[in-house]
Amino acid sequence: MIPLSKDDRKILKEIQKYFPLSISPYSEIAKNLSISEKELLEKLNFYLELGYIRRVGAILNHIKAGVKANAMVVWEVDEKEVDKIGNIMASFKEVTHCYLRESNNKWPFNLYTMIHAKTKEECKEIADKIAKATGLSKRKLIFSKKELKKSPPVLFK
Numbered sequence: 680m681i682p683l684s685k686d687d688r689k690i691l692k693e694i695q696k697y698f699p700l701s702i703s704p705y706s707e708i709a710k711n712l713s714i715s716e717k718e719l720l721e722k723l724n725f726y727l728e729l730g731y732i733r734r735v736g737a738i739l740n741h742i743k744a745g746v747k748a749n750a751m752v753v754w755e756v757d758e759k760e761v762d763k764i765g766n767i768m769a770s771f772k773e774v775t776h777c778y779l780r781e782s783n784n785k786w787p788f789n790l791y792t793m794i795h796a797k798t799k800e801e802c803k804e805i806a807d808k809i810a811k812a813t814g815l816s817k818r819k820l821i822f823s824k825k826e827l828k829k830s831p832p833v834l835f836k
Contacts, residue, residue, distance in 0.1 A: 681729060690714075690722050692835035694735065738831060741795055748822065749795045750802040752809070753788035755817035761790060764813050768792050771812075773805045788819065 683691070690712060699707040709719040726732045741749070756764050761779055768790070769777040775793045782789040792809070796802045799822055806820055 683731075687722070687726075688835050690719065691726070691731070694723070694732075695831065695833060695835060698737075742826070746795050746797055748797060748799045748802050749793060750799070750806070750820040750822045752792045752794055752802075752806050753819050753821065754790040754792070754813075754815055755782070755787045756790045756815065758789070764815065765790060767813050768809055771805065771809060774809070787817070 693708055693712055698704045701707050703716070705719055706716045709716040712719065723732070723735065727734075741747075754764075754768075765777055765779065768774055771794075773794050773796060775795055776791070777793075778791045780789055780791055794802050794805050796805060802822070803820060806818065810816060810818065
């Protein structure tokens with residue numbers, strides 16, 4: 680990995696903020712950074728190529744859009760199968776996150792997925808489809824009761 684310069688950090692700090700609601704948001708961001716829009720776009724493409732960023736995109740307010748149910752589904756998966764099973768789970772469009780985490784004797788679940796749907800029943804149906812596709816049976820659905828905070832990560836301050 681190529682280390683980030685002070686200018687790189689400045690650019691990444693700026694683009695992790697909310698984008699301006701504008702016809703040319705990159706131009707406005709570049710202006711804030713005192714660089715050209717072309718230079719900003721070249722830098723962003725460079726960061727993509729290096730894998731420092733995966734994409735630049737919008738974050739949908741799913742509740743306002745009508746997607747009112749979400750469940751963290753915790754799965755008990757054999758360690759040897761985690762990559763294969765995780766890739767199957769991640770292929771479902773309703774799954775927004777898929778993580779491997781530590782398990783223990785009291786909590787055997789090690790693979791976590793977030794499922795979003797319009798209703799709890801739809802979340803359960805999606806979990807059933809994932810279970811069928813993976814051959815897994817040991818799982819729990821943990822539904823959100825109330826959103827207390829939702830914000831994008833701030834990695835550069």
